[in-house]
Amino acid sequence: MSVRQSLLAILNQGPCYGYQLRAEFDRRTGSTWPLNVGQIYNTLDRLERDGLVQKADIDADGQNYVEITEAGRAEVADWLGSPVVRTMATRDELAIKLAIAVTLPGVDIARVIQVQRSATMRTLQELTRTKNATADPESSDQLAWLLVIDSLIFAAEAEARWLDHSESTLSRSRAAGLAAPLPLNTDVPKRGRPARAVQAGA
C-alpha cells in the first residue's frame, strides 16, 4: 500500500526519525489519513528488512534517524513512474450491501438507495463547504490538501451518480417484472469452491 512508498519518498528528501516522518506524511496529505507512530515503525522495519532504508545517526536528543538506500531511491522512482492499479474486486461495502439487499424479500431497496444518497450528498456538501472555506493555495502543502479534498469530492459525486443510475436500473427491471427476491438455494453447496464462483481477487 502507498504508505510504504510515501514514507520512502519523504525519506528521499533526507534522513528522518519516526515522529518526524509521521508529521511529514500528515502535512502532505492534509491529515486525511492519519498514521499512528506504531504503523510508521512497522513500515520502517519492513523497509529496512527489504534493504530500502538503513539506520543512520542518533542525534543529541536520542532520535534514531533512518536514511534511504540506493535500492530505496530506485523504488521511489519506480513508484512515481508507474500507475496505481485499482484491483477489480476491491470490496466495496456499499456495492455489497445493495447487491445483497436487492436479492432479499421485503426490503424497500428504493429506500435503501435514498437513505444512502442523502448521506452521500451530505458528505459532498460538507466537503464542498470545507473546500470553499479554504483560500487559494499559497504553499505546496495546501495544494496537496486541495488535491486530496478534490479526490474525495469526485469520489462522492461518482457514488451519487452510481446511486441515481442504480435507481433507474432498478425501476426499469421492476417494470420488466425482474426484481424478485432470490430464495435460499435448497441445493446445499458442497465443500470447496462453488462451481460458478467468479474468480475475484482476494
Place this chain on the structure above:
Amino acid sequence: MTASDVLLQLDGVSMQYGHGETAITALAGVDLSVSRGELVAVMGASGSGKSTLLTVAGGLTPPTSGEVIVEGHWLSQLSARELATLRRRSLGFVFQDFNLIPSLTALENVSLPLELDGWSSKKAHHPARDALGIVELTDRAQHFPSDLSGGQQQRVAIARAVVGGRSLILADEPTGALDSMTGELVLRMLRSRVDAGAGGILVTHDARHAAWADRIVFLRDGRIVDESQPSTVSSLLSGLPA
C-alpha cells in the same frame, strides 16, 4: 427565524398539464420553503418536475392546487398586474441557455427588468452597473452577448436576476451548458449573492454543484422523496493545513 426571513413558500403545490385521461401530474403536493441566506438545490431525473417547480414558484404558471407565497404575498390573491410587478421586483430567473437579448449590451440586458418596471434607462444603469460589479464584469458592460464567453453570459444573467435588490433567484440548470471550472465560478457568484441575503433555488442534476446548497431536495415523479442537509460540524476531515 421570523416570517419575513421566508422568501418563498410552497404549500401543497400540485401541477397538472392537460385534462382527463392524458393529464400529466408534474408536481404532487410539494411543500418547500426558502429563507433569506438559503440556497436550496433541487435534484431529480429528467421529467421529475424540477422546471415545473421553478415556473410555479416564480408565478409564471399558477399551480393546479396549493399555494405559492412570495415574500408574504399569496400569489393566488394577486391581480395579473400585481403579480407581474411582484415578479419584476422580487424574482430573478437564470436559465441554462442564458436567455440574454442579443441586440442589447450586457449593461442594457441587466437594466431591462428595471426599465420594464418604469425606471428611466439612465436611472436603471446605476444599479445595473452595481449588479455587473457583483459578478465581476464591470469591464464588459458595453459588450454584446455574442462577444462574451458562456460563463460571462451566465454571469450577466445572474446580474440581471439580482439587479435592483431582487431577492429570490430561481436558477434552472444554470451550469448545464458550461464546463466544470466555469460552472464553479457561476456557482460561486450565486452562492455569494445568497450569502449576502438573497435566497435561491438551484435546479441541477450535477451532484457536485448541488453540494453548494444549504439543503438538497430530491424530486421523483413530482414528489419530494428526500432531503439532505449537512451537519453543522464537519466530521470528515481531521485537520486542515494552516
